[in-house]
Amino acid sequence: MVSPAPLRVVFFGTPEFAVPTLEALLGSSHRVVGVVTRADRPRGRGQRTTDAPVKARALSAALPVLQPERMNDLHFQAELAGLHPDVGVVAAYGKILTEPILATPRLGMINVHASLLPRYRGAAPVHRAVVNGDRETGVTIMRVVKALDAGPLIATARRSIGLEDTSDEVEHDLARIGAPLLVSVLDALAIGPVAEVSQDEALATYAHRLMREDGAVDWTRSADALHNQIRGLHPWPHAFTSHRGRRVILLRSRVVTAPDGAVDRELPIAIGERPPAGTIIEAHGDRLHVLTGAGILGITQLQGEGRRPMTAREFLAGAPFAVGDVLTNASPLEA
Numbered sequence: 130m131v132s133p134a135p136l137r138v139v140f141f142g143t144p145e146f147a148v149p150t151l152e153a154l155l156g157s158s159h160r161v162v163g164v165v166t167r168a169d170r171p172r173g174r175g176q177r178t179t180d181a182p183v184k185a186r187a188l189s190a191a192l193p194v195l196q197p198e199r200m201n202d203l204h205f206q207a208e209l210a211g212l213h214p215d216v217g218v219v220a221a222y223g224k225i226l227t228e229p230i231l232a233t234p235r236l237g238m239i240n241v242h243a244s245l246l247p248r249y250r251g252a253a254p255v256h257r258a259v260v261n262g263d264r265e266t267g268v269t270i271m272r273v274v275k276a277l278d279a280g281p282l283i284a285t286a287r288r289s290i291g292l293e294d295t296s297d298e299v300e301h302d303l304a305r306i307g308a309p310l311l312v313s314v315l316d317a318l319a320i321g322p323v324a325e326v327s328q329d330e331a332l333a334t335y336a337h338r339l340m341r342e343d344g345a346v347d348w349t350r351s352a353d354a355l356h357n358q359i360r361g362l363h364p365w366p367h368a369f370t371s372h373r374g375r376r377v378i379l380l381r382s383r384v385v386t387a388p389d390g391a392v393d394r395e396l397p398i399a400i401g402e403r404p405p406a407g408t409i410i411e412a413h414g415d416r417l418h419v420l421t422g423a424g425i426l427g428i429t430q431l432q433g434e435g436r437r438p439m440t441a442r443e444f445l446a447g448a449p450f451a452v453g454d455v456l457t458n459a460s461p462l463e464a
Contacts, residue, residue: 133319135159139214139234142183143167146304147220150241151186153308154218159315163193163212167223200227209233216318218311219273228275236318238273241307243300245269245285247333250278255300257336258290260361262353265289266299268307270314272325279333281325286310293383295363339366346370347458348407352384352424370407370456373449377456380438381430385418407456417441419456 136159164187197205217238244254245267258266267287272280344366359368368379411418417428432438
């Protein structure tokens with residue numbers, strides 16, 4: 130039996146999520162003939178211009194790197210065509226691909242998407258799944274079409290979401306799971322056409338790009354919802370609140386199962402009254418407990434303005450948090 134000829138692959142990707150897929154391609158029988166990545170931009174607190182993770186890996190592998198500002202740039206389109214790709218692979222590239230780009234590889238373009246499509250099309254599928262309290266997510270390999278994340282499905286792999294998992298932990302796993310799945314799809318494409326299943330448009334949802342204001346905590350929500358917000362927005366933009374006019378970033382949390390009457394015992398309140406959501410009901414040792422609209426939230430790791438991330442015990446040792454203080458909603462401008 131004659132082995133199928135390896136495919137010439139052009140890879141589109143930018144952030145860390147895409148690196149495992151590029152690594153898997155470099156270790157496969159297929160040949161990466163070029164990498165397309167976003168233009169360089171300032172990164173980090175110092176706003177220094179540095180290579181994005183995919184570009185750094187591509188340069189270390191001595192691969193041609195293309196960084197077009199616009200997809201309709203004719204020079205870029207000519208460079209892409211000059212690579213003579215059989216197939217294009219997209220993993221978190223960050224730009225919408227135009228029809229001339231989609232038509233360049235003879236076998237079209239396929240995408241590694243971090244959700245179980247058609248749920249969570251768009252820019253932030255992992256974060257939205259965790260924020261929404263989903264118990265399962267996954268990776269979908271799909272054909273790229275002009276409409277955003279709407280192409281036919283080729284392969285999927287699932288991953289459960291634990292109650293304490295953060296979005297960065299889930300995303301790291303999905304990148305690791307998606308890489309070999311993508312290579313297996315390419316192996317099949319090298320032999321011939323693969324089965325493709327149209328998405329059910331009635332089930333489609335959209336995962337909007339994260340904004341800094343997504344982190345603002347509304348203490349009238351339930352402890353479960355706030356816990357999901359905190360872990361879903363880790364490592365960016367982070368959930369945040371205000372204490373005495375100063376912003377506090379909430380990094381880790383847990384939902385506290387409190388015995389009946391726990392709030393009444395902690396606070397000197399009149400019978401029949403209830404303190405407002407956001408009230409600190411315990412601030413001692415490892416216990417920083419806050420009353421929410423439904424239930425009690427334990428903050429286990431947090432960060433004050435100009436301070437490093439700390440455990441609740443470390444933070445309380447030097448912060449003026451007291452039982453009865455009320456944490457308030459922070460303005461996005463404070464973030």
